[in-house]
Amino acid sequence: MNLSVSKLTTERKWRAATGLTQARFYNLVQPFKAAYTRLFALQIAERDEFALHESVIKTGEELLLFTLFSFKASLTYDLLGFVSGMDGSNAKRYQDLGISVLQETLADSGYLPQREFKDVAEFESYFYQHEVLFVDGTEQRVQRPQDKEVQQAYYSGKKKLIR
Numbered sequence: 001m002n003l004s005v006s007k008l009t010t011e012r013k014w015r016a017a018t019g020l021t022q023a024r025f026y027n028l029v030q031p032f033k034a035a036y037t038r039l040f041a042l043q044i045a046e047r048d049e050f051a052l053h054e055s056v057i058k059t060g061e062e063l064l065l066f067t068l069f070s071f072k073a074s075l076t077y078d079l080l081g082f083v084s085g086m087d088g089s090n091a092k093r094y095q096d097l098g099i100s101v102l103q104e105t106l107a108d109s110g111y112l113p114q115r116e117f118k119d120v121a122e123f124e125s126y127f128y129q130h131e132v133l134f135v136d137g138t139e140q141r142v143q144r145p146q147d148k149e150v151q152q153a154y155y156s157g158k159k160k161l162i163r
Contacts, residue, residue, distance in 0.1 A: 017069050017072060033060035035105040036060055039100065039101060045058060057094055067099060069084075077089070
């Protein structure tokens with residue numbers, strides 16, 4: 001893999017590539033590897049024994065670096081694959097894998113925020129101690145479905161031409 005922790009020689013590079021300091025990254029590596037083992041009942045290095053092709057990412061450290069870098073860089077999958085030495089479809093697979101392991105890691109350590117609430121009362125009780133709450137309302141692009149009924153579920157009505 002073209003991305004390597006050995007190339008991150010300064011704290012500035014660590015923060016630029018992962019959003020974390022080197023110490024925080026390495027504090028996360030062991031719980032990340034443990035979460036991978038729990039999810040898939042094998043260590044990441046053992047995966048190649050069962051794979052048809054040799055894996056580009058061979059260690060938990062590399063998978064964590066790749067996942068955090070993919071968040072930081074916000075590249076398309078094709079470009080992310082190019083930068084990391086794989087094709088775009090494998091970049092997507094590795095990112096999905098890394099996200100699932102990272103979510104498990106954060107949930108186990110108690111740092112994963114609650115994402116769904118059954119009602120307004122539960123939402124209010126979860127955030128009662130906070131005076132200010134920021135909500136990211138950024139619209140995300142969605143591939144337009146071909147089925148006309150399914151299209152209606154994704155129609156926001158925001159893109160109106162004003163004359």
